[in-house]
Amino acid sequence: MIKAAVMGYGTIGSGVVEVLSRNRETIAKRAGDVIEVKYVLDLRDFKDDPIQKKIVHDYRMIADDPEIAIVVETMGGVEPAYTFVKAMLTAGKHVTTSNKALVAEKGAELIALARQKKVNFMFEASVGGGIPIIRPLNACLTGDVMEEITGIVNGTTNYMMTEMTEKGVDFDEVLKDAQNRGYAEKDPTADIEGYDAGRKIAILTSLVCGKQTDFEDVYTEGISHITAADIRYAKEMGRAIKLLATSRRVKTSYAVMVAPFLLPKTHPLYSVNGVFNAIFVRGNVSGDVMFYGSGAGKLPTAGAVVSDIVEMAKHIDKNIRVEWSPEKLALADYTCFKNRFFVRAKADKANAVEAFGGITAVEAEGIDGEIGFITEKMTEAEFEKRAALLPGIIQKIRVAD
Numbered sequence: 391m392i393k394a395a396v397m398g399y400g401t402i403g404s405g406v407v408e409v410l411s412r413n414r415e416t417i418a419k420r421a422g423d424v425i426e427v428k429y430v431l432d433l434r435d436f437k438d439d440p441i442q443k444k445i446v447h448d449y450r451m452i453a454d455d456p457e458i459a460i461v462v463e464t465m466g467g468v469e470p471a472y473t474f475v476k477a478m479l480t481a482g483k484h485v486t487t488s489n490k491a492l493v494a495e496k497g498a499e500l501i502a503l504a505r506q507k508k509v510n511f512m513f514e515a516s517v518g519g520g521i522p523i524i525r526p527l528n529a530c531l532t533g534d535v536m537e538e539i540t541g542i543v544n545g546t547t548n549y550m551m552t553e554m555t556e557k558g559v560d561f562d563e564v565l566k567d568a569q570n571r572g573y574a575e576k577d578p579t580a581d582i583e584g585y586d587a588g589r590k591i592a593i594l595t596s597l598v599c600g601k602q603t604d605f606e607d608v609y610t611e612g613i614s615h616i617t618a619a620d621i622r623y624a625k626e627m628g629r630a631i632k633l634l635a636t637s638r639r640v641k642t643s644y645a646v647m648v649a650p651f652l653l654p655k656t657h658p659l660y661s662v663n664g665v666f667n668a669i670f671v672r673g674n675v676s677g678d679v680m681f682y683g684s685g686a687g688k689l690p691t692a693g694a695v696v697s698d699i700v701e702m703a704k705h706i707d708k709n710i711r712v713e714w715s716p717e718k719l720a721l722a723d724y725t726c727f728k729n730r731f732f733v734r735a736k737a738d739k740a741n742a743v744e745a746f747g748g749i750t751a752v753e754a755e756g757i758d759g760e761i762g763f764i765t766e767k768m769t770e771a772e773f774e775k776r777a778a779l780l781p782g783i784i785q786k787i788r789v790a791d
């Protein structure tokens with residue numbers, strides 16, 4: 391029997407306990423041994439719940455118990471999760487986490503510590519919830535040099551964009567709805583301003599380039615400026631607006647950005663709706679590979695954590711090499727990205743032509759007193775230069791091919 395501990399009995403942590411119990415036998419067969427949760431660390435008590443007999447309040451009880459081989463961290467946030475995880479790895483325990491903030495900031499250091507202690511630090515659930523993406527990148531696509539990773543990696547904003555498209559409602563209304571459904575946090579900033587997606591694409595970029603990608607360096611635009619009028623134009627163009635996180639290889643580095651894009655119906659991510667996530671990967675030998683599924687939610691995310699537990703049980707005396715050094719990756723300048731741009735402006739068409747050259751006009755029913763148009767393909771830098779020549783721009787959204 392392999393003894394495990396879960397730190398944080400919230401949505402994901404309780405999901406992990408549930409999955410380990412519900413699928414106990416099949417998990418035992420795959421892991422080669424039964425996985426038994428001995429401790430659950432939480433600040434709270436859970437009176438009248440059978441879990442109470444496993445509750446501990448001091449992480450050192452877990453770190454100091456030689457019987458514990460695997461620890462799950464589902465607390466969220468960098469501290470105290472970092473201190474606790476470091477103590478577990480130092481004590482020679484395997485650790486899996488669903489915590490993207492911890493992985494994005496401390497991933498390289500914790501991977502190095504795990505290697506030194508001949509254990510594993512795994513984080514399948516930190517990106518894409520229930521979608522397998524970390525292990526495929528670390529195990530199945532290692533023959534490739536990655537040319538591009540582009541994904542819808544935030545379920546909350548994808549739900550909001552889908553609702554705005556289907557119901558024609560405005561941003562504030564759909565945000566309230568997402569909060570009522572428990573998709574958006576009370577403070578929704580991390581989701582709606584794209585920071586959550588920025589952390590996730592930074593983690594994926596670190597994994598494919600083997601160096602530390604700081605999420606603070608990622609150019610990030612959220613969806614809070616997207617309006618019902620933009621959606622009307624998008625429909626007129628037969629397109630959908632999606633918040634994409636994208637990382638593209640530029641020589642020996644990557645250019646990384648998070649921003650809303652207008653996708654055509656032929657785009658592989660066009661039909662990813664609601665809280666679903668999808669990640670598209672392009673390798674230089676495998677070509678295009680797509681991953682689709684539940685990007686969040688109790689059981690899908692817990693399933694990803696449990697897959698790490700099984701992997702660690704299968705390699706209980708062995709560190710599985712992960713290439714992610716603390717050396718910082720100097721990101722390529724995102725302004726080299728080339729796109730067409732959809733622009734709305736309180737301006738004359740003649741002025742728009744003067745500023746941008748060839749443009750394609752777009753009209754949307756019921757929207758007057760402004761012009762809408764799509765530019766030719768140009769770099770971000772060139773767009774900014776040309777946009778400065780046209781006063782009255784009220785919106786710009788990148789247009790994907």
Ligand code: HSE
Nearest residue numbers: 543544545546685686
């Ligand atoms: N807030 C995140 C999302 C949760 O909406 O995708 C999963 O990381």
